[in-house]
Amino acid sequence: MPADALVLATRNQGKLRELARILGDQVTLAGLDAFPGAPDVPETGATFEANALLKARAIAAYAKLPAVADDSGLCVDALNGMPGVLSARWAGQHGDDQANLELVLAQVADVPDTRLGARFVCAAALVVPADGVAPEWVVTGQVEGRLIRAPKGTGGFGYDPIFQPDGFTETTAEMTPEAKDAISHRGRAFRALAPFITALI
């Protein structure tokens, strides 16, 4: 691992490629696959920002390299902004995308169309390991839109098939990865963090 490498706290290759596209080739980017012994960090924070910082701090301390981590989710107006930080385990089991999506649709079944506003939110954190106080940055990105009543599209993951961004007639599951990056919560958060990353190099 080069001394100027950056670790992205994820095992998701799609996220790694997305951040690599945004940062260009000036940064050596590694995922958690390069650190098999890295700690598994429980996402116990009350906010996306808290969870992103928890993960970035733990990985920066373990890898002794600057680390980026993100936490994101779907915030539905009619659910007071939930599933939010519980997006990945909304139906009770962690990571069952289909069950999570179906539960949200059932919960809003009686909610009028006028109150189906929703947004995807992503917090991205950068932590630089240091003796004493570690420098930290955290930014958020979001994309506003609304829920639709039945899933459409096979791209993306999670709640993408039921989320239609404002100004579009398709869901984020019907967009190309590049089109989704351009407007997505994660794309926006990573782009907002990029200047802080490149300033480190």
Next chain:
Amino acid sequence: MPADALVLATRNQGKLRELARILGDQVTLAGLDAFPGAPDVPETGATFEANALLKARAIAAYAKLPAVADDSGLCVDALNGMPGVLSARWAGQHGDDQANLELVLAQVADVPDTRLGARFVCAAALVVPADGVAPEWVVTGQVEGRLIRAPKGTGGFGYDPIFQPDGFTETTAEMTPEAKDAISHRGRAFRALAPFITALI
């Protein structure tokens, strides 16, 4: 039905008895069982108050008598105040108490004990039928407490087995009906509404 009767918009005999105990014998109280053709009112409001008013207005207009309706639910801090108005259908089907309770426990499984604060909230509305603008009152009652990790007690209904009111070591499902009335959200809301009801008589 006497001309000075009051209709409580419920088919739940427990709620009828509770309001009767609070009002005493000065009011003739009827439930929806006395009005078989009464409309079934969808609870589409964003707040407990809105739903209680929707129901009370519909029943007052139908029965041509003053009507009381309540809407209540469990508000969990770590769920941004949800299940809230969706308490009865949280797991997707309407009225499956056990599924609703189990889903809430699974959703907060990774939430630290320090963030298990919750409250039961009840809005109670009184609507008097009138030509033109109908007089309306709406009040709320709540009981603060916290979730416990596993159900205890067989009394009550809904989320009672996982709700421990502040100052108590038992859940509301372990209390006698009278002890629960004394502190409950519904007891408090009905008692707050009682002076407006008796002023009508």
